[in-house]
Amino acid sequence: MSGIEIFQIWVMAFFTLALFSFLYKDNPAYKLAEHIFAGLTAGYQVGLIWDTIVIQKLWDPMIYGGKWWLFIPGILGFLMFARLFPKYSWLSRVSLAFVMGTTAGIFLFTQLHGLVLPQMQSTMLALGGEDGFAAALLAVVVVIGVISTLIYFYFSKEHAGVLGVTARVGIWFIMISFGAHFGYTVMGRVSLLIGRVQFLIEDWIGSFSQMF
Amino acid sequence: MRTAAPVAVAFLSGVILVISFFFNEEKTVVGGLSQELLNWVIIVGGFTLLLGMVSIIRVNWAAVQRRKENWIYRLFTLIAIFAAAIPSLLPPSWSPLFGRAEGSIYDWLFVYLQAPMMATMFATLAFYIASAAYRAFRARSADATLLLITATLVMLWRVPMGEAFLNLFPGDVPNIINDYIMNGANLAVQRGIIIGAALGAASMSLRIILGIERTYMGKG
Amino acid sequence: MMGFWDRMEKIDRRWIYLLVGLAVIVPFLIPMKFPVSVSPEARSFYDAVEALPDSCTVMLVFDYYPSTMAETEPMAIVGARHLFSKDCKIITLTNIPYGAPSMAESVTRMVAAEYGKEYGTDYVNLGYKYGYTAVLKGMGMSIEDIFPTDNSGTPLSEIPMMDSIVNYEQISFVFEVADNATADYWISIVNAGYGVPMGVGCTAVMAPKYYAFVGAGQIVGLLGGMKGAAEYEILIEQEGTAFRGMDIQSLVHFLIIAFVVIGNIGYFAGRRHRRKV
Structure with missing residues (x-):
């Protein structure tokens, strides 16, 4: 392990431990790491957007590729900065409306065609299939679960009478699903901790033998 | 206008x-x-x-x-912004330290500072979730008990030691969890949420296109 | 006087943190190596990739932030290994601005070196472009139109592997590794709109949602969190960081279950005690 590699590992270890130190209590090392992290996250975007969007998608095709009409999205992009000047901030609405309108145009059918229909289709299964009683039972459970969940989230009408009973069943289903979510979330969070501890034990503590 | x-x-x-x-x-x-x-x-x-x-x-x-208050830390935020941004904007032909490629200042800051810090920020959540499990995860009602039992079963099922423990019981418990909790009740709820959210997104899209929904424009 | 359970309920959270820290460190020093079973969802994912024709082109998507690398990167690594072992051509790309282009670059370069694969003929890193919905929809007509260059700025027209690739029609499979909702858009726009088969490897937090997509046949399989990655490592017979992490997961999960049990005993005992008073 070279000197520069050891230095890099120690830099990573310092910032890792500085952030973990918050678990004990707030302190200057944590604050420093937190603020540097925020700055790097913002600064990281500049080079990326400049390179991948402004140069590759706007400047090069417009100047060298003959796509002169790209000055329109270029202007719309610059209008976004009008938000920084209260008097002219309304101009940024045009750019925002363009992004919103286009995204809405994509969403309108892809959400229905790509999510609603396939999910509904797979809920409507024939009960008398070859998979036997267990599969049929599962299919019934799924149908009841989907309908009761949708009813629970349907807020336009008071949850009383039949609607109330179905919504109640929906809550049971939701509790089971959220429980599963919690179980999985524990695994997810622990995985991330394992990643950091793995670094500290294998790389950082491992570097001690190289140094001393 | x-x-x-x-x-x-x-x-x-x-x-x-x-x-x-x-x-x-x-x-x-x-x-x-x-x-x-x-x-x-x-x-x-x-x-x-x-x-x-x-x-x-x-x-x-x-x-x-x-x-x-804390202005000195904010100064470090500014320094970090410029430290990441400026070298990435300069042409790599001037120096291999510029641009975004491997070996550049930009890449170094990402690999050795930003990535480990981002990972650590999220890793701390493991401690908080453990603390929440101890302090807030209570069987206060039938609904909460249902949530608690499912969470415990899934936590056991997803790890090798837990699965070995579940296999001590008769009836292939791990498979039952996979079939009836994950692919049964959980699948149904997620499907309900997906359908509901997608219908909401589609209707919101229609409102935006038709100009009924204008809140994204802000005030003024 | 404060009873035992009352004191337990008000215990300083830092003792809990310390126990969690120890539970993570101890298995590092004393590995237990419990056998990891393979779920049907991971098996069907593996089978679908295994059934791909050799030398086909696959998109390996790095839609994750560095924050979840411990969970997601093992999936990307095993995915790249499985695909390269089948001589598939890999196109990597991302919808995540923070670091994902570099992570895609380093992972594929590392795995490519293991299999003797070369950049430009066996794999290409398209990098990042803003706006996932527009990017995913736009690639349906022309990948080059959306990504005129690769991540390092080389025009796609100068990359041999991209000669025969125009849009999704030439893509046999999408191997999506994600820690956020972009996976939904791959499903709703690319799978539903263009019929490209896909599998999702996602963080554990996201996994319960994706059972609905597996059930509907919209994705061929699912790798859920570190366990999912460990399952795939077993399937391709290359145990890696995810497999090793499962020992630690076991211990921490048992510790958290113990916290839940003790917390509840304390809650009920405390309630009884308060009622008596």
């Missing part, structure tokens, strides 16, 4: 994309036009990220200038 122009732009851009759904993308004018709009939205949207960066600089700069 301040409202009509954005509404018209949202309507036109949205309608073109909606119509293009029904046409061959490669062989029709509508398809070509929608493709052009998609390229435009990538460009315009990219500027929003730059705008966010400018806002962060303004807020932190003002705090440093007025020597507000």
Whole structure:
């Protein structure tokens, strides 16, 4: 392990431990790491957007590729900065409306065609299939679960009478699903901790033998 | 003008994309036009990220200038912004330290500072979730008990030691959890949420295209 | 006087943190190596990739932030290994601005070196472009139109592997590794709109949602969190960081279950005690 590699590992270890130190209590090392992290996250975007969007998608095709009409999205992009000047901030609405309108145009059918229909289709299964009683039972459970969940989230009408009973069943289903979510979330969070501890034990503590 | 122009732009851009759904993308004018709009939205949207960066600089700069509380830390935020941004904007032909490639300052800052810090920030959540499990995960009601039992079963099922423990019981418990909890009740709820959210997103899209939904424009 | 359970309920959270820290460190020093079973969802994912024709082109998507690397990167690594072992051509790309282009670059370069694969002929890193919906929809007509260059700025027209690739029609499979909702858009726009088969490897937090997509046949399989990655490592017979992490997961999960049990005993005992008073 070279000197520069050891230095890099120690830099990573310092910032890792500085952030973990918050678990004990707030302190200057944590604050420093937190603020540097925020700055790097913002600064990281500049080079990326400049390179991948402004140069590759706007400047090069417009100047060298003959796509002169790209000055329109270029202007719309610059209008976004009008938000920084209260008097002219309304101009940024045009750019925002363009992004919103286009995204809405994509969403309108892809959400229905790509999510609603396939999910509904797979809920409507024939009960008398070859998979036997267990599969049929599962299919019934799924149908009841989907309908009761949708009813629970349907807020336009008071949850009383039949609607109330179905919504109640929906809550049971939701509790089971959220429980599963919690179980999985524990695994997810622990995985991330394992990643950091793995670094500290294998790389950082491992570097001690190289140094001393 | 301040409202009509954005509404018209949202309507036109949205309608073109909606119509293009029904046409061959490669062989029709509508398809070509929608493709052009998609390229435009990538460009315009990219500027929003730059705008966010400018806002962060303004807020932190003002705090440093007025020597507000923690201004010294905010100064480090500003230094970090420029340390990552400036070298990445300079041409790599000047020095291998510039640009975004491996070996550049930009890449070094990402690999050795930003990535480990981002990972550590999220890793701390493991401690908080353990603390929450101890303090707040109570069987206060039938609903909460149901949630608690499912969470415990799934936690056991997803790890090798837990699975070995579940296999001590008769009836292939791990498979029952997979079939009836994950692919049964959980699948049904997730499906309900997906359908509900997608219907909501589709209707919101229609409202935006038709100019009924204007809250994204803000006030003024 | 404060009873035992009352004191337990008000215990300083830092003792809990310390126990969690120890539970993570101890298995590092004393590995237990419990056998990891393979779920049907991971098996069907593996089978679908295994059934791909050799030398086909696959998109390996790095839609994750560095924050979840411990969970997601093992999936990307095993995915790249499985695909390269089948001589598939890999196109990597991302919808995540923070670091994902570099992570895609380093992972594929590392795995490519193991299999003797070369950049430009066996794999290409398209990098990042803003706006996932526009990017995913736009690639349906032309990938080059959306990504005129690769991540390092080389025009796609100068990359041999991209000669025969125009849009999704030439893509046999999408191997999506994600820690956020972009996976939904790959499903709703690319799978539903263009019929490209896909599998999702996602963080554990996201996994319960994606059972609905597996059930509907919209994705061929699912790798859920570190366990999912460990399952795939077993399937391709290359145990890696995810497999090793499962020992630690076991211990921490048992510790958290113990916290839940003790917390509840304390809650009920405390309630009884308060009622008596």
